[in-house]
Amino acid sequence: MTQLLNAGRNQSIDNLKGLSILLVCVYHFSKNFGSDFLEFSQSISTFRMPVFFVISGFLFSFVNKNFRGYTVKLCKGLLLPYISFSVIAIISVFFLDDFDSATWQWKGFIWGEGSSISQTWAPMWFLPHLFLVKISLFCILKISFFEKNIPFVIIVFIAAQTIFLTLFSEYKFFGIWGFPYSLDVILFSLSCSLFGYYYCKHREYFKTFDFYLSALGVFVFLMIGFPKMDLNMGMIGSVYQAYLASMISIMFLFRVFELGALKVILSVFSIFGRNSLFILCLHVPIMKIMITYIGGNAFENILIIAFSVLIPIAIRVFILKLGLGFLFGMNNYPARRAAVSQAT
Numbered sequence: 199m200t201q202l203l204n205a206g207r208n209q210s211i212d213n214l215k216g217l218s219i220l221l222v223c224v225y226h227f228s229k230n231f232g233s234d235f236l237e238f239s240q241s242i243s244t245f246r247m248p249v250f251f252v253i254s255g256f257l258f259s260f261v262n263k264n265f266r267g268y269t270v271k272l273c274k275g276l277l278l279p280y281i282s283f284s285v286i287a288i289i290s291v292f293f294l295d296d297f298d299s300a301t302w303q304w305k306g307f308i309w310g311e312g313s314s315i316s317q318t319w320a321p322m323w324f325l326p327h328l329f330l331v332k333i334s335l336f337c338i339l340k341i342s343f344f345e346k347n348i349p350f351v352i353i354v355f356i357a358a359q360t361i362f363l364t365l366f367s368e369y370k371f372f373g374i375w376g377f378p379y380s381l382d383v384i385l386f387s388l389s390c391s392l393f394g395y396y397y398c399k400h401r402e403y404f405k406t407f408d409f410y411l412s413a414l415g416v417f418v419f420l421m422i423g424f425p426k427m428d429l430n431m432g433m434i435g436s437v438y439q440a441y442l443a444s445m446i447s448i449m450f451l452f453r454v455f456e457l458g459a460l461k462v463i464l465s466v467f468s469i470f471g472r473n474s475l476f477i478l479c480l481h482v483p484i485m486k487i488m489i490t491y492i493g494g495n496a497f498e499n500i501l502i503i504a505f506s507v508l509i510p511i512a513i514r515v516f517i518l519k520l521g522l523g524f525l526f527g528m529n530n531y532p533a534r535r536a537a538v539s540q541a542t
Contacts, residue, residue: 209468210455210456211256212467212468212471212472213455213465213467213468213471214249214253214467215253215467215470215471215474216466216467216468216469216471216472216474217470217471218245218246218250219470219471219478219507220470220507221242221246222246222321222477222478222481223477223481223485223503223506223507224503225243225246226321226481226482227485227499227503243426243428244427244440244443244444245444245448247324247429248386248387248390248448249448249451251328251387251388252390252393252394252397252444252445252448253394254328254335254391254394255335255392255393255395255396256395256398257394258335258336258339258394258395263336265337273329274527275527276325276326276329276332277329279325279479279527280310280322282525282526283319283322283479283480283526284304284307287303287307287319287322288300288303291303309371309378309379310323310379310380311377311380311430312430313374313375313376313431314375317482318482318483318486319479319482320430320482321430321478321479322478323430324430324478325479326379327379327380327384327387330379330381330384331384331387331388332391334384334388335388335392335395339395348392348393348395348396351392352389352392352396355386355388355389356385356389356437356441358385359383359386359389359437360437360438362382363382363383363437367382367432376432377432380429380430382432383429386429386434386437386440386441387429389441390441390444390445393445397449404449411446411449412449412453413450427440469511470507470511473511475526475527476511476513477506477507477511480506480509480510481506481507481510482506484505484506484510485502485506488502488505514526514528
């Protein structure tokens with residue numbers, strides 16, 4: 199796990215993010231367009247999105263952080279891309295549909311919840327939700343009692359999440375939308391981040407048994423079936439069971455991605471991990487465009503999924519070369535290198 203804690207870009211984390219974003223693409227293709235992948239993608243829903251929350255907690259540190267600076271950084275990294283992609287979505291709706299649809303779309307983006315955003319851009323719910331999770335994580339860990347008693351806090355949060363969903367799972371604002379920014383499941387997401395923080399902080403304790411324990415847990419859930427959930431729609435089912443399955447699966451994946459024999463093979467996932475933002479926001483619209491031309495047999499379906507992953511990567515590279523990376527929360531590395539070269 200030492201490599202996971204090294205400064206700079208972390209390939210093991212990128213590998214894990216890459217695998218997760220690929221599974222997100224498979225799920226959305228299966229859900230929206232129908233596929234033999236549907237049963238498989240639903241069965242792995244317990245760690246497909248929670249892994250991103252765990253990673254956010256795993257990488258969290260108070261070093262060189264104050265609340266104002268941290269919030270500004272999150273705004274640039276999460277809310278600015280959300281706004282930029284929202285503008286692209288609204289413009290596309292305006293030209294492809296009509297003014298009323300575009301008006302309804304921007305209202306949906308302001309609400310920031312899966313059902314309020316059109317199906318084409320629904321995965322973007324994750325960005326404002328993650329922003330709120332990270333802000334909440336900062337505030338909670340600033341309180342020494344909570345920081346020292348994370349397992350207790352997680353148990354309380356999961357219990358509160360269970361009660362909340364029991365009471366309000368069917369509630370709809372304006373009769374159609376769920377809670378803004380998916381606040382109805384934020385305690386679950388926040389508990390995932392808290393686990394990531396705790397897992398990293400107590401890594402020396404966990405490393406003596408976590409691989410075998412998590413492998414056993416994964417085997418048990420394979421036997422009884424992983425609980426299915428869809429966070430952006432507020433559907434978790436048994437919250438305790440879903441949380442346990444998520445954390446066990448993610449702990450197992452953390453260790454698998456560390457195995458020396460698999461590092462070279464698994465390193466391919468890091469490409470997708472580094473481009474996960476663009477893949478997340480653009481894969482569904484690309485799928486919708488491609489499905490009008492090809493699709494039907496297994497090979498064409500796989501081709502659609504492949505292009506829905508690769509095209510966003512190409513778009514990201516193109517945006518960076520244009521010097522517009524700042525609009526999507528990215529450091530404009532190509533522009534910076536060019537400036538340095540000219541200066542020297």
